[in-house]
Amino acid sequence: MTDRTLGPIDRLLDDAQRALDTVFGAPPATRPNPAGNEADLVLDDAQRRHAAGLMRINHVGEVCAQALYCGQAAVARDAVTREHLLEAAQEETDHLAWCADRLRELDSRPSLLNPLWYAGSYAIGALAGLRGDGWNLGFVVETEHQVEAHIDEHLQSLPAEDARSRAILQVMKADEARHASNAEAAGARILPVPVPSLMAAASKLMKAVAYRL
Numbered sequence: 001m002t003d004r005t006l007g008p009i010d011r012l013l014d015d016a017q018r019a020l021d022t023v024f025g026a027p028p029a030t031r032p033n034p035a036g037n038e039a040d041l042v043l044d045d046a047q048r049r050h051a052a053g054l055m056r057i058n059h060v061g062e063v064c065a066q067a068l069y070c071g072q073a074a075v076a077r078d079a080v081t082r083e084h085l086l087e088a089a090q091e092e093t094d095h096l097a098w099c100a101d102r103l104r105e106l107d108s109r110p111s112l113l114n115p116l117w118y119a120g121s122y123a124i125g126a127l128a129g130l131r132g133d134g135w136n137l138g139f140v141v142e143t144e145h146q147v148e149a150h151i152d153e154h155l156q157s158l159p160a161e162d163a164r165s166r167a168i169l170q171v172m173k174a175d176e177a178r179h180a181s182n183a184e185a186a187g188a189r190i191l192p193v194p195v196p197s198l199m200a201a202a203s204k205l206m207k208a209v210a211y212r213l
């Protein structure tokens with residue numbers, strides 16, 4: 001975890017390490033996987049591919065959330081906001097690990113484009129962060145609401161038999177709602193009109209690609 005006493009070079013190295021861990025490593029979860037003892041029912045091939053496509057989207061969503069928060073933290077002016085962002089990123093690590101576990105169980109893999117998703121989201125996060133700390137937190141709120149909305153879609157769309165993916169998504173959904181209200185309480189401002197729609201468009205593109213790739 002980044003310390004507010006670190007210098008710029010240390011922080012850069014810390015960011016690079018975090019990016020490599022998120023994209024190529026397997027950061028461990030700090031909480032038990034919510035799928036727990038849910039039976040791993042055998043899905044037919046089409047169901048398994050569909051569930052894997054959805055869980056890959058969720059995994060990419062977590063990669064993007066971490067990258068956004070780290071990009072925002074890199075330019076945050078206020079140390080408290082920076083801590084808030086890095087803490088939010090840290091909490092997404094459990095989600096990342098649980099989605100990766102489920103992808104393995106479904107004989108699938110994370111998106112091959114994760115380095116690209118990470119780099120793009122980091123850049124967007126840093127740009128948003130340059131507008132100031134109220135924007136930074138507003139961006140967190142919007143990101144969390146959008147992630148929560150696509151988790152809801154996936155809960156509807158998952159095969160009924162896939163109780164393990166569903167258990168993971170239900171806990172993630174509750175966490176994302178809490179992340180959004182924490183950021184609201186910390187002083188998020190409401191983003192101006194075109195920004196949420198642009199974010200939704202970017203997320204729609206990501207979902208279409210990550211389902212397959």
Ligand SMILES: [Fe+2]
Nearest residue numbers: 062065092095
């Ligand atoms: Fe998350």
Ligand SMILES: [Fe+2]
Nearest residue numbers: 144175176179
């Ligand atoms: Fe979150």
